[in-house]
Amino acid sequence: MREQKIINILLASRDKTSMAAFKAGLEENQVQTAWAETGSNAIARLTEGNFDLVVTDENLGDMTGLEFIEKVISTKPMVNCAAVSSLLPADFHEASEGLGILMQLPVRPDQEQAEKLLRQLKNILNLTEQAAAD
């Protein structure tokens, strides 16, 4: 039987309470989470660690979530990204085009959002693994 891989996710937000339900939803599904409170701190964590996904809040204090993702993909493009955003989906798509963002999350994402994001992430990880094996 194939061993289930632990998924590592970095959460970047200044406000732990706004992501508490979302974080709990991830951790109920064999996900290991780490926390960073600013963009620069999150970049440092990503450089040190091996993360499958980073989830960023809309504003990290020292940079916006989208500015943070631009920095992530310029150094670690293989890391998947999701972003909290209050923009309308069409506006978010326009603002984030080319950044390859897995999912837009609502402000104060909940457990259901966590499960939806995990399904999408697992799909991507499987496809990426298959492509590398082809």
Add this chain to the structure above:
Amino acid sequence: MKNGRIAVPSNGKGGLDATRSGHFGHCDVFTFIDVENGEIKKVSTIQNQEHVQGGCMVPVNLLASHNVKALVVGGIGMRPLMGFKQAGIDVYHDSQRTEIKPVVEDLIAGKLHQISDDQVCGGGGGGMNLK
């Protein structure tokens, strides 16, 4: 480019006489052109994989696993461009011509330019919209 494998995202069945797909992530197939000593030695195709939102690294891994050295696109997002760079695949750009053959011939002759970071698609990168 004297030696190596070129990949072109292609419409339909692909091949040297096919047309380039406007969006590499959504293309039907990739046409591979193997170059030896500046001459085309072999042309083949592979099926693209399913495209899902955020799945930019799927074609990066697919092409890297097939030893692609250069890719020709009409436009590309910042994340896949960085992924291809990290995988050691040079990304060339021609948004005007959709015919594969003349563009590949130009690449081999050294007449095609690599895409720069400020030419990526989309608002996020803040660059030209090349799609």
